[in-house]
Amino acid sequence: MNTESLSNCGCELPSRRQLLQSATCGFGGMAMLDLLAREGKAAPALEKMHHAPKAKRVIFLFMHGGPSQVDTFDYKPQLQKDDGKSLPFEAAKNIDAVSKLMKSPWKFSRHGESGLWASELFPEVAKQIDDLCIIKSMHSKGQSHGQAVSMLHTGSDSLIRPSVGSWVSYGLGNENENLPAFMAISPPTAHGGPRNYGSAFLPAKHQATTLGRAGSLGSGRINNTHNKLMDSQEQRQHLNLIQQLNQNHLKSVGQGPDIEGAIEAFELAYRMQTIAPEVLDIDHETPDTYKRYGIDEKVTSNFGKQCLMARRLAESGVRYIQISTGNVWDQHGNLKSGHEKNALNVDKPIAGLIQDLKLRGLLDETLVVWGGEFGRTPIVQGKNGRDHNPQGFCMWMAGGGVKGGIAFGESDDYGYYAARDRVHMHDLHATILHLMGIDHERLTYRYAGRDFRLTDVHGRVVHEIIA
Missing domain, CATH: 3.40.720.10 (Alkaline Phosphatase, subunit A)
Known part of the structure; x- marks a missing residue:
């Protein structure tokens, strides 16, 4: 559950934009925020x-x-x-x-x-x-x-x-x-x-x-x-730079849901590389499943x-x-x-x-x-x-x-x-x-x-x- 929906439950949380703007260690700060959200510390879901x-x-x-x-x-x-x-x-x-x-x-x-x-x-x-x-x-x-x-x-x-x-x-x-x-x-x-x-x-x-x-x-x-041209570590370095530029742009404009969306989309796309191809690959399903x-x-x-x-x-x-x-x-x-x-x-x-x-x-x-x-x-x-x-x-x-x-x-x-x-x-x-x-x-x-x-x-x- 995100910050907007939590606000409807009476919880006082800063917006994602405010959290991004207050990050003091570049993309590392945003990565920590993302980690906290995944652990349920910054954005509890099921319990709400x-x-x-x-x-x-x-x-x-x-x-x-x-x-x-x-x-x-x-x-x-x-x-x-x-x-x-x-x-x-x-x-x-x-x-x-x-x-x-x-x-x-x-x-x-x-x-x-x-x-x-x-x-x-x-x-x-x-x-x-x-x-x-x-x-x-x-x-x-x-x-x-x-x-x-x-x-x-x-x-x-x-x-x-x-x-x-x-x-x-x-x-x-x-x-x-x-x-x-x-x-x-x-x-x-x-x-x-x-x-x-x-x-x-x-x-x-x-x-x-x-x-x-x-x-x-x-x-x-x-x-x-x-990506056939670079390994995961190199991709992470490139993405860090792109995200830092996006974050700086977000700070300069003060408000930008489109920019926030791009930041989140880049991060999800990077993570999807590890699981999406396998999930979408139906080639190894059984013949019985194909028939069903x-x-x-x-x-x-x-x-x-x-x-x-x-x-x-x-x-x-x-x-x-x-x-x-x-x-x-x-x-x-x-x-x-x-x-x-x-x-x-x-x-x-x-x-x-x-x-x-x-x-x-x-x-x-x-x-x-x-x-x-x-x-x-x-x-x-x-x-x-x-x-x-x-x-x-x-x-x-x-x-x-x-x-x-x-x-x-x-x-x-x-x-x-x-x-x-x-x-x-x-x-x-x-x-x-x-x-x-x-x-x-x-x-x-x-x-x-x-x-x-x-x-x-x-x-x-x-x-x-x-x-």
């Missing part, structure tokens, strides 16, 4: 949590584009029965769909001891359904992708605000001193791009370190983590590698990990072929991730969250598509202190509007923070004359789903 956490980390599986709730996990018999009929109530505004109901082209069946419904789109995830808490009453703000993606990632549909992972990093700090607290794998480049994993007005150290882009893992490596994640199959290999990498980051101490598909779930037309292809790409890797976390004893302390920025309409768009639907959709959570094998909330008979036990996006964020040991109303940051928080002035913890 607001309450006992249920989860140590979060893995967020972002299905960019908006998967359809009525074709995945929210079975609606009435929709199947009334296929082709007019919607018996008013549709949402600002959509292009006509008021004609379209049934799901996929069969639904009950699974597991819980008997929860899932469609044939997700046969492998359905095998893990007793670990899932399916929230069927989600609703959000933002009829367009840009608004809704921003809402999902930052709690604001229009303003530049820190992302969820940045708030977690800000509140809890690094669990592993040699790795970032927040990493984004294949993050979206559209609909806000870097804003979705950025720190906004929080200190720069809390933005995500990224791997790949727009749903593609690429090489799966962080570039320039090995679908890495041995072309159609699931890309997302399987992302999920496996997320597991390795989780067990190495990264607090918030996001995996993203490309913007592929946006089926305004060709719903059947589009959703089938997308689900096939991710179904086995997601199921493999849950299985692997369970086998390693990590699921109980790892919160897995699945969902898109919104759902889709039960009424048809064009010949065979569905339009955007933030009025009602589903997401699911697993592990990390939530009840497994339950469905919470309900949508209406056609899956259009969240109807009972409604869960707003602010409520989801409040619940995630709560499971991490953070009171969403107390984790604040003063900026531009007011205290900001992830949930703004909204949000309630959904205690009903917490084990």
